[in-house]
Amino acid sequence: MPNTLNRKDSLAIGVMLFGLLFGAGNLIFPIFLGKSAGSSMPEASLGLLVTAVGLPLLGVAAMGMTQSKSVFDLTASVHSSFSYFYTFLLYLTIGPLFAIPRLSTVAFEVGTSHFLPKDHSAPWLLAFSFLFYALALYFALRPAKILTVVGTILTPAFLLFLGVLIFVSIINPVGNIQLSHPSAGYEEHAFFLGLLSGYNTMDALASLAFGIIIINSVKSKGVTEPKLIAKEVIKSGVICTIFMSLIYIALAYLGATTTNIFPETSNGGQIFNALASHYFGVIGSIFLFTMVSLACLKTGIGLITAISETFVEMFPNTMSYKQYASLVTISSFALANAGLDRIIKFSIPVLMFLYPLTIVLILLAIASPLFNNSARVYQITLMFTLLASIGDFLRATPTYIKTTVPVQAFLSIYERYLPFSESGMGWILPSLLGAVLASAYYIGTKQRISRY
Incomplete structure (x- = not known):
């Protein structure tokens, strides 16, 4: 039995953690932060990295060092009442209240904001979100290969497209970051606003929910000593945070170049659509929309599954997995139609x-x-x-x-x-x-x- 992971396994688990954490919020908030911060982007990005990268790493480390089996298990040291309160609120937040409704609205904004007037988008959002959550519930109730297909083929394809978009934006920026005037508050408090923007990714919350997956992955490779498990979990977390840091900084830079070019954009989804259309035309916008929609669908299926399973364990003899999954999906669909800006505001x-x-x-x-x-x-x-x-x-x-x-x-x-x-x-x-x-x-x- 090996005492440590080899480099290949460490990299694989680190990439897996990246895939678990990297969702809709990881796309839209760094780029919108960059647009808002303008020339203050470096300070704002540093604050973002503390809460959106550093905290998730510490969250995974906490799960590994305590050998906790779940969020409920981690909080059991406080009090059973606190465990129920905190775990329930955490899963509602990364689930049907905010994170899951945000998935469909991000995909919708990325795909349609350049083509549909905002005042006339509500019926289209209703139709799109209905299809999105119908598919998410269908696959959450029927284990299928879609998660493997999306995870191994389409998600890397999207990251490749994102890499190309970042590369093109760096060598041929749409605007000059030095001429991008910061929005209100960012000149004096860019670092603190970056810290708070990192809250919106919800990755520190998700790191606690997904930590057990990483622990089990390390154990499956033959590492059984608790201290070594913690060490390998942290090592994989570091690999993940390196990837995320590079992407966040690049996205914030992209956003900062658009401050004076796309002033009408009100969220990160709209900025992505505007950039894709600017560099690659209609085909680029359609491709980005397809990739983001599938990536968000994959995340939605995973979250519906994880949250429903957790609620079944927390509240046995109440509802079945199928009933919880249906309730989570219907709630998410209803809240999604408030629109991305309102979901962010309420969260x-x-x-x-x-x-x-x-x-x-x-x-x-x-x-x-x-x-x-x-x-x-x-x-x-x-x-x-x-x-x-x-x-x-x-x-x-x-x-x-x-x-x-x-x-x-x-x-x-x-x-x-x-x-x-x-x-x-x-x-x-x-x-x-x-x-x-x-x-x-x-x-x-x-x-x-x-x-x-």
Whole structure:
């Protein structure tokens, strides 16, 4: 039995993780960030890499180091109630609330935004999303070779096309990045806005959900020692993050060149369509639309399957896999017709609440050997984080919510006394305070026990 993976196996598992994580959000947010940041693209990209690349790597590492079998298992160290709450919210977020509805709308925007007036696109989106989710449900209920075909043939073809588009854009850019004026806020806060943009990819959340797949893949190659499994999982994660970093930087650069050229584009899907049409004409737009649609369909099938299986395990004797899959698909179809811009807008408050909990949970899991996986350390630290993340959640809500008297009163205190709150990072100081208090509690308890 081998103790470590050879280079070929490490590369294969790293590429597999890349395939699991690289979805619709990984395309549209980096390129739109670049367009918004303009000449501030380098600083914004650095922030994006921290949350969209660094955090997923830490998430996979946390799963590997703790040998957790699932998100529910990882959070069991906190409390069973928290496990249900967090796991359910995480899977709703990367599932029927936001990530799955976003898949069809990204494909639609990429394929049609250049041809259809926005005011007349609703009936076409309805028809396209109906077909998209009907196919996704059909294949989620009937195991087939479509995932293998799309994963091994069409996804690489799309990445090849993406590589060609990036190459052509670099040697013959549509605009000058130095002349691209940053959007509001990016001149002063490009790094922080890049950090928050990385939330939208949802990859830190997905890394926890997919971590067990990577662990099992490493085990299937004959690695059985827990420390070596963790090492190989991290190694594969590094390979994945190298690929993703290169693509993110390239996409952000592409977006930055379009700031003054395609000012009317309001999301990354529209920018992709405009670039493909600019360089390759109608044929390029059609090819891009086909590749993105199939890649998103593959991701949708995988997410519907994974979420339905998880809910069956979490809530036995409630509904069958088929019923959960149908419910997830129908919900996603309904929400998809709100349109891409609205889905992104509605997802931001939830991500502002969920991401701080995820970041702190990942860091605590990695550091858990230092405090013997003490439940109290988790509970105290996460309690402070949760309370603070409510403030970030409320700051991101629509105007009609955050301008109500109670919310305004809360936010005025929150923004006045918490550093970084205006940048969406008000949870940092409370989390550090919680960690210090939790550590003091653990050390004090340990010393008292050692006396007896």
